Amino acid sequence: MAKPAVKPKDESVPAGSKSPAKPPSPGDNSVSIDQLKSYYRDMLLIRRFEERAGQLYGMGLIGGFCHLYIGQEAVVVGMQSTIEAKDSIITSYRDHGHMLAAGMDPKGVMSELTGRSTGYSKGKGGSMHMFSREKNFYGGHGIVGAQVPIGTGLAFVHKYNGDKNVALTYFGDGSANQGQVYEAMNMAALWKLPVVYIIENNRYGMGRLRPQRQGPLYPRDADLSLPRPFDERPGEVPDQGRGRQVSQRTRSDRPCAQDPARREEDR
Numbered sequence: 001m002a003k004p005a006v007k008p009k010d011e012s013v014p015a016g017s018k019s020p021a022k023p024p025s026p027g028d029n030s031v032s033i034d035q036l037k038s039y040y041r042d043m044l045l046i047r048r049f050e051e052r053a054g055q056l057y058g059m060g061l062i063g064g065f066c067h068l069y070i071g072q073e074a075v076v077v078g079m080q081s082t083i084e085a086k087d088s089i090i091t092s093y094r095d096h097g098h099m100l101a102a103g104m105d106p107k108g109v110m111s112e113l114t115g116r117s118t119g120y121s122k123g124k125g126g127s128m129h130m131f132s133r134e135k136n137f138y139g140g141h142g143i144v145g146a147q148v149p150i151g152t153g154l155a156f157v158h159k160y161n162g163d164k165n166v167a168l169t170y171f172g173d174g175s176a177n178q179g180q181v182y183e184a185m186n187m188a189a190l191w192k193l194p195v196v197y198i199i200e201n202n203r204y205g206m207g208r209l210r211p212q213r214q215g216p217l218y219p220r221d222a223d224l225s226l227p228r229p230f231d232e233r234p235g236e237v238p239d240q241g242r243g244r245q246v247s248q249r250t251r252s253d254r255p256c257a258q259d260p261a262r263r264e265e266d267r
């Protein structure tokens with residue numbers, strides 16, 4: 001098996017553009033071979049990192065929880081490629097891939113997993129509790145859905161400061177029914193906050209298959225007039241153009257147009 005391409009620690013490299021490939025310009029949905037290769041390398045780094053973390057966990061060298069991101073690599077690499085260095089990122093406890101995609105040092109993440117003082121939280125946080133102000137990565141949250149109001153708060157800060165940055169807020173399909181998720185989304189809609197909510201639908205709530213009858217994962221309430229430009233389905237090839245469109249529209253503080261077809265479908 002190929003050795004993971006561990007990149008040298010370089011905190012000056014911005015999140016989402018750490019790869020050598022030139023980031024695409026706004027409105028340009030084409031993807032070059034170099035970009036595809038760099039996305040593939042980023043996904044492979046996450047996969048190899050997680051395989052190794054799984055091994056170390058099995059050997060008892062990682063204490064506490066260790067939630068792997070195997071199979072979901074394309075979600076975070078795709079979305080990170082649509083944002084800029086100062087944009088904020090926040091996610092759930094399944095966070096190793098997000099940290100690597102944000103440009104955090106794999107050695108720092110692995111050190112944290114194995115409880116070393118050289119880890120991102122000095123070895124005291126473990127898998128679910130790592131942060132990097134330099135990479136604008138705000139965790140790593142073990143309470144299901146807790147990162148959604150916090151991510152919405154990060155978006156409030158961006159709006160308040162007028163810095164034109166966005167907050168990417170990732171959460172799982174098993175969190176989508178939480179009350180705090182809807183409360184946060186309601187405030188985001190009312191205040192037109194620059195937040196992009198990404199539901200990572202792996203069809204599981206941790207280890208339990210989520211019942212299909214749960215219904216749609218996105219807001220169902222007509223009063224919650226959030227823009228909902230697209231929803232990805234498991235196995236669908238991530239479309240960077242659409243991802244970029246969402247990030248850019250959110251950044252420019254112009255809510256996306258409602259999708260009347262989708263609204264009709266919900267009735």
Ligand SMILES: Cc1ncc(C[n+]2csc(CCOP(=O)(O)OP(=O)(O)O)c2C)c(N)n1
Pocket residue numbers: 092094142143144145171172173174175176202204205206207
């Ligand atoms: C508030 C709260 N309730 C319950 C739990 C227990 N719990 C841990 S993971 C999980 C399921 C989360 O599923 P999802 O958001 O889809 O994440 P996935 O594991 O699929 O990535 C639950 C209910 C928790 N951590 N926090």
Ligand SMILES: [Mg+2]
Pocket residue numbers: 172173174200201202203204205206
């Ligand atoms: Mg899930």
